Amino acid sequence: MIEEGFSHPKVRSPRVQVEEALAAMIRPLPPGTQLPPEPTLAKQLGVSRATLREVMRTFAERGILTRRHGVGTFVASRIPVLESGIEILESIDSLARQMGLETHVAALEVLERKATPKEAEGLESKELIDVLVINRVITVEGKPVADLRDIVPLDYLRKEELEREDFHGSVLDLFLERGNPMLSISRTDIIAVSADAKFARRLHVSRGSALLKLAAKLYSYDEKVVDYSISYFVPGQFRFHVMRRVTHA
Amino acid sequence: MIEEGFSHPKVRSPRVQVEEALAAMIRPLPPGTQLPPEPTLAKQLGVSRATLREVMRTFAERGILTRRHGVGTFVASRIPVLESGIEILESIDSLARQMGLETHVAALEVLERKATPKEAEGLESKELIDVLVINRVITVEGKPVADLRDIVPLDYLRKEELEREDFHGSVLDLFLERGNPMLSISRTDIIAVSADAKFARRLHVSRGSALLKLAAKLYSYDEKVVDYSISYFVPGQFRFHVMRRVTHA
DNA sequence: ATAATGTCTGTTGTCTGACAAGTAAAGGGC
DNA sequence: GCCCTTTACTTGTCAGACAACAGACATTAT
Numbered sequence: 001m002i003e004e005g006f007s008h009p010k011v012r013s014p015r016v017q018v019e020e021a022l023a024a025m026i027r028p029l030p031p032g033t034q035l036p037p038e039p040t041l042a043k044q045l046g047v048s049r050a051t052l053r054e055v056m057r058t059f060a061e062r063g064i065l066t067r068r069h070g071v072g073t074f075v076a077s078r079i080p081v082l083e084s085g086i087e088i089l090e091s092i093d094s095l096a097r098q099m100g101l102e103t104h105v106a107a108l109e110v111l112e113r114k115a116t117p118k119e120a121e122g123l124e125s126k127e128l129i130d131v132l133v134i135n136r137v138i139t140v141e142g143k144p145v146a147d148l149r150d151i152v153p154l155d156y157l158r159k160e161e162l163e164r165e166d167f168h169g170s171v172l173d174l175f176l177e178r179g180n181p182m183l184s185i186s187r188t189d190i191i192a193v194s195a196d197a198k199f200a201r202r203l204h205v206s207r208g209s210a211l212l213k214l215a216a217k218l219y220s221y222d223e224k225v226v227d228y229s230i231s232y233f234v235p236g237q238f239r240f241h242v243m244r245r246v247t248h249a
Numbered sequence: 250m251i252e253e254g255f256s257h258p259k260v261r262s263p264r265v266q267v268e269e270a271l272a273a274m275i276r277p278l279p280p281g282t283q284l285p286p287e288p289t290l291a292k293q294l295g296v297s298r299a300t301l302r303e304v305m306r307t308f309a310e311r312g313i314l315t316r317r318h319g320v321g322t323f324v325a326s327r328i329p330v331l332e333s334g335i336e337i338l339e340s341i342d343s344l345a346r347q348m349g350l351e352t353h354v355a356a357l358e359v360l361e362r363k364a365t366p367k368e369a370e371g372l373e374s375k376e377l378i379d380v381l382v383i384n385r386v387i388t389v390e391g392k393p394v395a396d397l398r399d400i401v402p403l404d405y406l407r408k409e410e411l412e413r414e415d416f417h418g419s420v421l422d423l424f425l426e427r428g429n430p431m432l433s434i435s436r437t438d439i440i441a442v443s444a445d446a447k448f449a450r451r452l453h454v455s456r457g458s459a460l461l462k463l464a465a466k467l468y469s470y471d472e473k474v475v476d477y478s479i480s481y482f483v484p485g486q487f488r489f490h491v492m493r494r495v496t497h498a
Numbered sequence: 499a500t501a502a503t504g505t506c507t508g509t510t511g512t513c514t515g516a517c518a519a520g521t522a523a524a525g526g527g528c
Numbered sequence: 529g530c531c532c533t534t535t536a537c538t539t540g541t542c543a544g545a546c547a548a549c550a551g552a553c554a555t556t557a558t
Contacts, residue, residue, distance in 0.1 A: 014511080015511080031472060038539070039538095047512080048514070054306050057303045058310045067539070070539060070540085184325075190439060190461065191484050192459035242439065262540075263540080263541065302510090317510080318510050319508080319510060319511085319551085
């Protein structure tokens with residue numbers, strides 16, 4: 001019996017192959033470049049036009065390509081691919097690393113306790129279930145830039161696991177690496193708040209200065225909230241942006 | 250000769266029809282529900298299976314559907330469809346209307362002048378070009394909720410056009426209706442700021458209270474910035490959120 | 499009996515070839 | 529010169545067929 005246990009088949013399906021090949025083909029092309037006609041391209045990539053079309057349509061949906069009936073298919077703006085804003089689900093940690101910054105975790109505090117009513121609401125739970133609370137301040141070059149708090153139901157994460165899996169600051173990354181629970185989407189609310197005395201001290205800002213507050217719910221495939229996180233960011237240190245496409249175009 | 254001049258044809262293409270029909274069909278279904286097989290569904294919707302498949306694949310791409318080879322197509326999590334956050338490019342105006350609120354434009358001020366250095370930077374222009382500046386305060390039920398400023402190069406919009414096209418508060422909507430310039434994406438930076446005396450007065454908040462500042466660049470297809478807008482939002486009145494999917498899943 | 503194997507059914511995935519519809523530019527008549 | 533027609537090219541849609549896959553069931557060998 002040969003061990004298998006892979007979810008990635010050795011022989012990728014034509015569609016996946018075409019996705020990769022087409023992406024590689026597009027990458028170096030300047031925006032506005034016209035692609036070869038579908039029949040030609042299909043022959044080049046060794047698939048049928050139908051399969052190619054399905055891939056091209058998803059690329060158009062993503063904003064990588066622009067299709068014009070009777071005219072052709074063109075490479076669209078490259079802008080959204082270059083910089084990754086928060087349109088992709090990534091941890092603050094990965095984001096910072098991409099920017100070439102080194103983040104450190106300070107004032108890490110991990111405890112298990114019952115959820116407060118507000119936290120239970122964030123977790124979309126009717127009861128005050130047992131949760132793991134992770135508090136910490138993120139610093140860049142010695143300066144505090146964010147205050148993070150994650151609330152995770154004990155079903156998904158326990159204190160012992162956190163130490164075993166060498167936690168480096170991100171519950172999201174931990175879940176992704178572990179592959180469990182299966183994550184689907186997150187919803188982040190964005191609010192501006194004034195720093196009270198507590199945050200002023202923790203983040204080294206003056207009281208009353210504006211902070212960006214992000215309240216994020218991370219959902220699993222079965223639509224449970226597996227992580228409710230509240231973060232406060234110091235303006236100027238971290239910049240958030242959203243890329244949006246014109247619907248349908 | 251019949252006047253046409255619409256960019257929305259009366260007879261929607263089969264694909265668009267199927268998109269709408271399928272979306273309507275999915276909406277009431279609970280997550281996990283299996284859809285009819287493709288041939289059946291295609292017949293029901295009156296299109297070929299190829300066309301249906303292109304639509305279904307984009308829906309899967311959006312996370313609305315889940316497809317399993319050899320098994321079937323299923324309704325995925327409904328969460329992202331329910332509320333539309335700022336992941337879709339929509340004007341504040343349309344957003345408010347969807348929430349069932351009625352917005353009013355107050356303190357409208359339109360002028361043509363040279364761009365300031367900061368504005369030119371926002372427009373990604375090296376020169377201090379001539380621009381149309383639109384200032385106004387948005388109110389809901391008499392209360393101010395947002396202060397908006399749009400800076401548009403005169404090439405794309407002139408003062409006269411604004412009056413002709415019965416401007417109701419949104420440059421984005423105007424461009425979309427007019428179909429010119431062709432829009433591709435927008436990039437919005439999100440920052441928290443404290444209200445200075447000017448904004449405190451305009452938005453009826455106390456000085457120093459936190460405001461959400463959005464700086465958005467709206468790009469056309471040829472990657473020019475056609476609208477640089479700066480908005481200040483009063484917390485509590487408007488809530489922004491972002492939905493993000495786990496990459497690829 | 500039980501476990502492995504084969505078979506059958508229903509589904510999505512892919513292919514082929516054809517025609518329809520839209521766009522833009524070349525060509526022709528005035 | 530100007531306007532209309534024609535033409536070539538591209539994407540959009542269609543129809544029908546077969547392949548690949550997953551799961552349930554029956555069959556067989558041990």
